[in-house]
Amino acid sequence: MPSPPTETPRREMESLDPADWEEIRRLAHRMIDDGIDHLRDVRSRPVWQDMPPAVREAFRSGLPQEPQPLAQVYDEVAASVMPYPMGNIHPRFWAWYMGCSNITGALADFLAAVQGSNLGGGNHAATLLDNQVVDWLKTMMGFPAEASGSLVSGGSMANLIGLVVARNVMAGATGVDVREEGMAAARPLCFYGSDQLHGCHRKTMETLGLGNNALRRIGTDQRLRIDCDALRARIATDRADGRHPACIIASAGTVNTGAIDDLPGLAAIARDEGLWLHVDGCIGALLAIAPDNAWRVAGLELADSIALDPHKLLHAPFEAGCVLVRDAAAHRKSFAVDSEYLQSTRRGLPSGDWLYELGLQTSRGFRALKIWMALKEHGVDKFGRLIDQTIALAGELARRVAAEETLELVVEPQLNIVCFRYRRPGLDADRLKAVNVEIMLRLQEQGTAAVSDTTVHGTHCLRAAIANYRTRPEDLALLVSETTRIGRTLAS
Numbered sequence: 001m002p003s004p005p006t007e008t009p010r011r012e013m014e015s016l017d018p019a020d021w022e023e024i025r026r027l028a029h030r031m032i033d034d035g036i037d038h039l040r041d042v043r044s045r046p047v048w049q050d051m052p053p054a055v056r057e058a059f060r061s062g063l064p065q066e067p068q069p070l071a072q073v074y075d076e077v078a079a080s081v082m083p084y085p086m087g088n089i090h091p092r093f094w095a096w097y098m099g100c101s102n103i104t105g106a107l108a109d110f111l112a113a114v115q116g117s118n119l120g121g122g123n124h125a126a127t128l129l130d131n132q133v134v135d136w137l138k139t140m141m142g143f144p145a146e147a148s149g150s151l152v153s154g155g156s157m158a159n160l161i162g163l164v165v166a167r168n169v170m171a172g173a174t175g176v177d178v179r180e181e182g183m184a185a186a187r188p189l190c191f192y193g194s195d196q197l198h199g200c201h202r203k204t205m206e207t208l209g210l211g212n213n214a215l216r217r218i219g220t221d222q223r224l225r226i227d228c229d230a231l232r233a234r235i236a237t238d239r240a241d242g243r244h245p246a247c248i249i250a251s252a253g254t255v256n257t258g259a260i261d262d263l264p265g266l267a268a269i270a271r272d273e274g275l276w277l278h279v280d281g282c283i284g285a286l287l288a289i290a291p292d293n294a295w296r297v298a299g300l301e302l303a304d305s306i307a308l309d310p311h312k313l314l315h316a317p318f319e320a321g322c323v324l325v326r327d328a329a330a331h332r333k334s335f336a337v338d339s340e341y342l343q344s345t346r347r348g349l350p351s352g353d354w355l356y357e358l359g360l361q362t363s364r365g366f367r368a369l370k371i372w373m374a375l376k377e378h379g380v381d382k383f384g385r386l387i388d389q390t391i392a393l394a395g396e397l398a399r400r401v402a403a404e405e406t407l408e409l410v411v412e413p414q415l416n417i418v419c420f421r422y423r424r425p426g427l428d429a430d431r432l433k434a435v436n437v438e439i440m441l442r443l444q445e446q447g448t449a450a451v452s453d454t455t456v457h458g459t460h461c462l463r464a465a466i467a468n469y470r471t472r473p474e475d476l477a478l479l480v481s482e483t484t485r486i487g488r489t490l491a492s
């Protein structure tokens with residue numbers, strides 16, 4: 001066994017606080033000024049640019065041993081980090097589906113870090129504020145006040161938490177306590193979703209010990225919504241085979257095309273069959289606050305659990321997801337542990353709510369503040385109108401695409417995701433795919449626009465996900481003209 005040195009030398013007391021508070025004040029003000037300029041001028045920069053070799057090299061330096069002035073460290077950030085972002089805050093970023101942050105959220109993240117509170121819980125203001133944000137999200141979803149919820153890292157974690165509760169409750173109904181006995185003691189549970197489900201559900205099924213095969217992927221109709229008749233049939237087959245149908249995962253906004261499953265229809269099936277209804281609303285749940293489009297997610301409030309993503313359509317800086325569970329007791333029962341080092345008291349710091357009992361994390365960040373401050377500043381209706389704005393822009397892009405001889409709209413958009421491709425006669429599917437991938441990469445490398453690609457019912461296409469509150473119609477016009485121009489160059 002290693003033993004400590006016999007004599008430890010006495011050291012001066014140290015701390016991480018700066019030696020000169022006025023110096024850090026000046027530097028911090030410079031960072032804020034640079035940050036505000038960065039946002040003000042975002043439109044004038046390329047959406048994305050690749051990093052030169054010297055910048056890549058900078059991130060290979062070893063563990064710092066010697067101290068250096070913070071001003072020098074910040075210079076390095078300004079030179080090597082800030083100019084090379086992912087680009088998702090840029091008005092012409094439409095790749096994948098994500099929010100674009102906001103200045104208030106950024107300031108809130110700073111203040112949250114300054115306070116440094118741990119949202120594992122306890123009796124302090126951040127705990128109350130965290131609960132308040134969850135209450136607001138319940139209100140937005142039309143969920144009852146007695147429901148529970150938790151702010152988590154994102155949609156993947158929100159889905160995982162919701163589906164853990166679903167698994168435990170459904171196995172519990174057959175007399176098996178999964179927390180104590182594990183999945184081996186339970187009858188084989190089956191979960192159901194469409195073939196358009198987000199990839200996180202596969203990881204969840206594996207993590208839950210159910211295995212990927214227990215997730216039944218049901219076919220979708222022309223508009224990419226789950227086929228409810230096929231779902232009923234599959235549930236019946238599984239039951240006849242001695243399996244235990246447990247949970248329907250409805251998509252409120254699929255990642256490919258923004259398709260919204262028939263939520264009232266699925267709620268009816270879940271009720272008839274005695275299944276848990278979980279809604280993956282990472283894209284679409286927040287439509288519930290959009291005046292022109294809330295009707296699209298009617299039925300959301302019938303769910304047993306909902307996963308939603310404030311870092312998408314509420315544009316909270318990463319990370320911020322949220323899970324809501326109708327049965328608050330079932331939620332807590334799935335995660336509560338009686339830790340001797342975290343006992344509650346009637347007074348003092350341990351008398352507050354223990355939020356870590358609602359999920360997997362123990363220490364939790366103060367992610368509620370960035371949502372809370374932006375909602376108070378703008379009011380919830382503004383966020384709803386911004387969602388309507390992006391959906392209207394997607395409609396406009398679809399019209400522009402349809403009007404172009406060399407572009408094809410692959411599916412009529414139902415939300416703010418537009419799937420389209422460059423095409424010309426005489427090119428087979430492989431050539432078309434190669435041309436479209438090249439268009440996507442050139443748009444990115446030029447710094448003009450970021451779109452992604454996907455395959456919808458077998459057709460490869462480009463995909464513009466317009467969640468962005470900075471996008472204007474002229475940005476879409478540029479996307480269309482550059483796509484056709486690059487396509488022409490490639491095809492000739």
Ligand SMILES: *Cc1c(COP(=O)(O)O)cnc(C)c1O
Pocket residue numbers: 097153154155156157159198200253254255280281282283309321
């Ligand atoms: C984004 C998304 C997720 C995953 O959410 P993260 O916040 O990226 O973890 C899950 N489902 C759908 C439909 C999504 O769009």
